[in-house]
Amino acid sequence: MRSELFAPEYAEQQAAGIQKQGGKMCRVGLNGEVFARAGSMVAYQGNLSFDAMGSGGIGGFIKQKLTGEGVPLMKVRGQGDLFLADAAQDVHIIDLDGSDGLTINGANVLAFDPSLSYDIRRVSGAGMSSSAGLFNCVFTGVGRIAITTKGQPVVLAVNQPTFADPQAAVAWSSGLQTGVQMNDSFGLGTLMGRTTGERFTLSFHGQGFVVVQASEEPPVSAISGQGSGQQAGEGGLGGALGAFLR
Template identity: 65%
Template sequence: MRSELFSADNLEKESAQPGLRLQNSKLLKAELNGEFMARVGSMVAYQGQVHFEALGSGGIGKFLKQKLTGEGVPLMRVKGHGDVFLAERAADVHLIDLEPGDALSINGANVLAFESSLKYDIKMVSGAGMMSNAGLFNCVFTGQGRIAVTTHGTPVVLTVDQPTYVDPQAAICWSASLQTGYHRADQLGLGTLLGRSTGERFTMSFAGQGFVVVQPSEEPPGGFAGLGGGNQQSSGGILGNLFD
């Protein structure tokens, strides 16, 4: 049987080392010898002795936070020996290796899989209010290990070494050490009152030293419904204490 479908580019990529790696730009391959965490429903194929265990958001604390915020990652634990292939609606897949001391703030909707050595929590996006892609909250990953994230289209990685502003619906993830806020990009005036707008009412601001990953697509914001924009550093109260 002959077909371009069977070209070397489409054949399964083999490696002697277990772990997460790219099969292609839209497909993640996990060469499994132990366990890792993955988004529920992301498995498209597997070979070998593999078991899947639903975890919800990964613990009662994260479950409560997810219910309160709408943010989080619906997880399954994948265990055993074999090869597991994962994807999310043909989105582009990218791998990020975290080292000790690193912290990555990411929209939970863009998390595809991660090694079990990593830890994550749901945190307030300081100063950004409802202006972040994930809404009022984001997932913050720490520890040492690899995480696979998704974007809609090929992203740009901006180095934050000067004031940086990003459409909140295009910001995927950023260095958690950055200071975040929001900036009114569409100036108020008679034109605004008459319904004329640039379509860029607010942007997220980033300051400090780090990076921001921006996708060429705008996703509608999620998060805690009913909370408007504002400086979250002054939110306080029960939620402020819970997510500090």
């Protein structure tokens, strides 16, 4: 049988751990366990088990409800090959070496090693009533993370004041100083409903980088946790890891 599908670029990767499989899929050569986005499994081989993550205690449950980081997780364990994807978004691999943390928009987390520590933190200056989705996942330690972006991202070197839409900012160095800037000036036009559509902007200062995707995620309610797509859901990163990573 002949087909372009049998070309080397379509063949399964053979390395262990979290790897890219083409541009829009992630392969995990598993001999142990990994945390992954619930519902992201597209195929697997071998002897693997899938466990939905719980709320991780009342403290984690409350934090998840307040932040709206409703990103459901699953823990996959066993021996075999696991293939993950999220709506054909582009997949990127980031290795943390322990020298700096990485802040990631919860909607862009696809999979990560259990060796990494995790928390949810609010962007400095973001009010609790804001619907800009300004709570994000902070990873520290040594390990690998697979993230997704809608389209090809740009990586901005932060060596001068840098600003990004809260829903377009995918990830950034945790050592950066962050804040929230309001762009729309309050006046008659604002009262009449006229707006630029860019009401809130994230600001970044210091030395590091910011990954910005070519699309804006729908805003998430910071109180109710209601969003669209896989940003909405019960459990999630805010409370799911309490029993396992703390």
